[in-house]
Amino acid sequence: MLLMKSCTKATTAWLNTEEYKELNFAREKLVINPAKACQPLGALLCALGVEGCLPFTHGSQGCTAYFRSTLSRHFREPVASVSDSMTEDSAVFGGQTNLIEGLKNAHALYKPKVIAVYTSCMAEVIGDDIKAYLGNAKQADAIPQEFPVALANTPSFKGSHITGYDTMLKGLIECLATPRQADKINDRLYVVPGFDTYTANLREYKRILKLMKAPFTLLPDNSDVFDAPNLGTYQLYPGGTPLTEMNDALNAAQYLFLQTFSSPTTSKYLASLDVPVETISMPMGIAGMDKFVESVAKFTGEGVPEEITFERGLAIDAMTDSHQYIHGKKFALFGDPDLLIGLVTFLLEMGGLPVHIVCTNSTPTFKKAMESLLASSPYGQEATLYAGKDLWHLRSLLVTEPVDMLLGDSHGKWAARDANIPLVRIGFPITDRVNIHRSPIIGYSGVINLITMIVNTFLDEVDRNSTEAHFEMMR
Numbered sequence: 001m002l003l004m005k006s007c008t009k010a011t012t013a014w015l016n017t018e019e020y021k022e023l024n025f026a027r028e029k030l031v032i033n034p035a036k037a038c039q040p041l042g043a044l045l046c047a048l049g050v051e052g053c054l055p056f057t058h059g060s061q062g063c064t065a066y067f068r069s070t071l072s073r074h075f076r077e078p079v080a081s082v083s084d085s086m087t088e089d090s091a092v093f094g095g096q097t098n099l100i101e102g103l104k105n106a107h108a109l110y111k112p113k114v115i116a117v118y119t120s121c122m123a124e125v126i127g128d129d130i131k132a133y134l135g136n137a138k139q140a141d142a143i144p145q146e147f148p149v150a151l152a153n154t155p156s157f158k159g160s161h162i163t164g165y166d167t168m169l170k171g172l173i174e175c176l177a178t179p180r181q182a183d184k185i186n187d188r189l190y191v192v193p194g195f196d197t198y199t200a201n202l203r204e205y206k207r208i209l210k211l212m213k214a215p216f217t218l219l220p221d222n223s224d225v226f227d228a229p230n231l232g233t234y235q236l237y238p239g240g241t242p243l244t245e246m247n248d249a250l251n252a253a254q255y256l257f258l259q260t261f262s263s264p265t266t267s268k269y270l271a272s273l274d275v276p277v278e279t280i281s282m283p284m285g286i287a288g289m290d291k292f293v294e295s296v297a298k299f300t301g302e303g304v305p306e307e308i309t310f311e312r313g314l315a316i317d318a319m320t321d322s323h324q325y326i327h328g329k330k331f332a333l334f335g336d337p338d339l340l341i342g343l344v345t346f347l348l349e350m351g352g353l354p355v356h357i358v359c360t361n362s363t364p365t366f367k368k369a370m371e372s373l374l375a376s377s378p379y380g381q382e383a384t385l386y387a388g389k390d391l392w393h394l395r396s397l398l399v400t401e402p403v404d405m406l407l408g409d410s411h412g413k414w415a416a417r418d419a420n421i422p423l424v425r426i427g428f429p430i431t432d433r434v435n436i437h438r439s440p441i442i443g444y445s446g447v448i449n450l451i452t453m454i455v456n457t458f459l460d461e462v463d464r465n466s467t468e469a470h471f472e473m474m475r
């Protein structure tokens with residue numbers, strides 16, 4: 001922003017040229033505004049989805065302040081989390097003293113049922129051995145021997161928030177679940193939503209699973225933590241996956257992962273223990289949700305209830321009513337791999353044209369999946385996936401190869417303004433609009449909500465820019 005303000009007109013104009021775009025895309029060592037957060041933020045989000053769990057950053061206070069403020073600004077809820085406040089002396093002598101003292105205080109003051117410890121960059125750079133430190137903390141009676149502490153190494157100089165989510169989830173299962181035993185397999189479908197910052201998505205999963213009469217556990221489930229009712233008293237540990245169901249997590253009848261790229265480590269770990277695992281794409285668009293319904297119906301062995309068929313029909317009707325506003329429109333998108341696959345699935349179903357797709361935390365597997373999805377539709381032919389690129393690259397793309405709309409989180413608002421196109425806020429974080437996380441973007445109702453957000457934004461633009469003669473009641 002400051003840079004842009006201080007630019008002369010000529011420089012600003014030059015930033016919008018093909019020449020600058022080429023230079024921008026030639027940069028190798030510098031990242032400007034990446035569309036990703038760091039690993040511990042994902043670990044914290046995951047840990048808050050377990051009953052009575054206190055997230056604990058082994059690292060500096062500043063890191064924890066960043067995770068908490070980002071999540072608080074997105075959800076507009078308090079975010080309970082502590083840190084052991086490593087400073088310069090810990091960087092020299094190691095963070096064991098901080099961890100032991102921190103665990104003792106956190107256990108005594110906040111009375112959690114479980115503590116989830118994850119690391120920040122500083123602890124990883126100096127090579128702190130958190131497993132050994134935890135053993136020493138118990139030896140020193142800082143916390144009781146049997147008290148559960150889940151561990152996750154989450155160095156942020158690699159991976160992103162989705163990697164941290166995955167590592168913490170595996171750590172929580174390793175810590176809390178009893179070993180799988182053939183004669184103790186339960187009847188439950190353990191459903192893993194993945195890194196999802198829409199509390200309404202989690203509630204929608206639970207509603208559909210109940211409708212389909214599937215015995216299930218949502219793991220983790222932070223819907224009541226990040227969208228708590230205001231009843232006059234503050235609860236430090238609202239909701240979360242019950243600890244009894246965490247204890248039985250390895251005896252699950254089956255796991256259903258609802259994101260492909262945010263939990264591969266956990267799914268591989270479970271598969272290695274002979275736990276049946278199925279992974280599907282985030283259930284967005286009609287095809288995405290059909291797959292979810294099909295997987296749950298296969299698990300229950302029952303047919304699809306009429307209510308679900310009815311809801312699907314409502315979504316198809318909404319698509320038919322409004323496809324003309326999206327068909328042929330050009331879109332740029334940025335965000336996490338799973339969200340991008342879901343959004344592109346939806347756009348292709350509506351005849352929208354994804355053109356620029358920026359994914360900072362892309363992987364080769366994601367690239368392959370996205371390219372195959374784009375190749376499957378005539379509407380995907382104009383698209384290019386910019387793997388590993390950032391929002392400054394995206395800005396160059398928007399000003400040199402214009403599109404009609406940008407889909408992404410609040411960080412995209414500057415690029416959208418520079419390109420004079422609307423931004424529909426989808427993803428994380430959304431810090432400059434309210435309540436977006438309270439409406440689902442998954443499921444058949446998610447299809448209707450996406451249509452409403454996108455089409456009404458286009459129509460607002462038409463009204464805002466119309467001449468007097470074309471300012472119509474009907475659009």
Ligand code: SF4
Nearest residue numbers: 038063066120121156
């Ligand atoms: S990138 Fe590293 S130093 Fe920065 S907030 Fe994340 S953990 Fe802390």
